[in-house]
Amino acid sequence: MERKDRQKTGRKGEELVCQYLIEQGHSIVERNWRCGHLEVDIISVARDGIHFVEVKSRTAPLMAQPEENVGYRKQARIATAARRYLALRDDRLLGEMEVWLDVAAVTFTGEKGEITWFPGAYVPIHYG
Numbered sequence: 001m002e003r004k005d006r007q008k009t010g011r012k013g014e015e016l017v018c019q020y021l022i023e024q025g026h027s028i029v030e031r032n033w034r035c036g037h038l039e040v041d042i043i044s045v046a047r048d049g050i051h052f053v054e055v056k057s058r059t060a061p062l063m064a065q066p067e068e069n070v071g072y073r074k075q076a077r078i079a080t081a082a083r084r085y086l087a088l089r090d091d092r093l094l095g096e097m098e099v100w101l102d103v104a105a106v107t108f109t110g111e112k113g114e115i116t117w118f119p120g121a122y123v124p125i126h127y128g
Contacts, residue, residue, distance in 0.1 A: 013057025013106035014041055016113045020104070024117075026051065035088070038081035042104075049098030051119070052082040057106040070103050070121070079124035 018028050026044035033040045042053040056069050078101060086099070103121040106113045 009057045009059055009108060010055070012108070013104075013113060014055045016106055016115060017053065017055050017104040017117075018042060020115050020117065021046075021051075021053070030085075033081070033085060035081065035084050038077060038084055040078060040081045040085065043085065045097070049100055050086075051100040051102050052078055052085070053102045053104050054078055055104045055106065057108065057113075060107055060109045075101070075122045076124060 014031065018031065021028065021042065021044050024046070026046040028042060028044050029050075030040070030043040033043055040052050041055040042051075044051045044053065054070050054074065082099060082101065100120050101122055101124065103118040105116045105118070107116075108114075
């Protein structure tokens with residue numbers, strides 16, 4: 001798959017996940033938030049807290065499930081981005097909210113996308 005096709009698939013997947021999250025009662029706060037080399041695909045707020053969502057979109061047939069492509073290094077980068085985002089916000093309310101690190105997997109078969117959402121998919125590990 002060419003780079004442009006992957007980017008198009010990724011954007012379509014992120015749009016579907018945003019719609020899905022809104023249907024679940026979330027408010028989308030940021031999309032493709034960046035700070036230096038750090039990035040978060042979607043940041044949303046819901047009654048249960050603030051969600052930092054990594055979206056993985058793939059087109060069938062699959063070699064592996066999309067969520068399997070969020071390994072330890074990617075998890076650590078997203079956790080670092082979440083900490084940076086919260087530190088940069090001068091919003092005490094966000095600081096008191098539960099923080100969720102989620103993965104949303106989108107699998108496209110033709111134009112139809114199927115979403116599997118993993119709220120709290122991982123907890124960052126801190127050493128030392």
